[in-house]
Amino acid sequence: MSDRLKTDWPGLLAVLLALAVFASVCGHEFLSWDDATYVAGNPALANPTLASLASIWKHPEPGLYIPLPYTLWWGIAQVAQVRESGAWALNPQLFHAANWLLHGLFVWLVYRLLRRLNLSPGREVRASGRSSRPSWAAA
Numbered sequence: 001m002s003d004r005l006k007t008d009w010p011g012l013l014a015v016l017l018a019l020a021v022f023a024s025v026c027g028h029e030f031l032s033w034d035d036a037t038y039v040a041g042n043p044a045l046a047n048p049t050l051a052s053l054a055s056i057w058k059h060p061e062p063g064l065y066i067p068l069p070y071t072l073w074w075g076i077a078q079v080a081q082v083r084e085s086g087a088w089a090l091n092p093q094l095f096h097a098a099n100w101l102l103h104g105l106f107v108w109l110v111y112r113l114l115r116r117l118n119l120s121p122g123r124e125v126r127a128s129g130r131s132s133r134p135s136w137a138a139a
Contacts, residue, residue, distance in 0.1 A: 011111030018107045022100050030092040040090055044070070045077040072098065 030040045039045060044052035056070040080094040
């Protein structure tokens with residue numbers, strides 16, 4: 001087993017657990033809570049053009065300025081167009097799958113950040129030339 005795998009197995013396990021917990025969302029429809037406003041009913045995503053991408057960055061949608069997620073959704077909308085009842089609609093499963101993958105990525109990034117900050121459980125923190133455990137890790 002490589003040294004990297006020996007030290008990163010807790011992070012990989014956390015990613016796998018997060019992906020397992022959220023796996024069922026990939027088959028769901030859009031939610032009635034806010035997906036109708038921000039994704040399914042959003043004109044910039046219903047007809048994803050370069051002009052609509054520029055609009056995402058210039059004008060907040062329903063009072064919410066979040067251009068990076070909208071840009072990601074715009075990219076997904078490029079391939080998520082499906083024909084339903086004679087009209088074009090967005091495939092919600094692709095949006096949910098992208099969100100699912102992002103959850104796994106962010107779990108990994110948080111794990112790596114904690115490792116970089118020396119805050120992973122069971123690991124000793126070295127300060128002032130002596131070894132000590134973090135205050136939250138009971139000896």
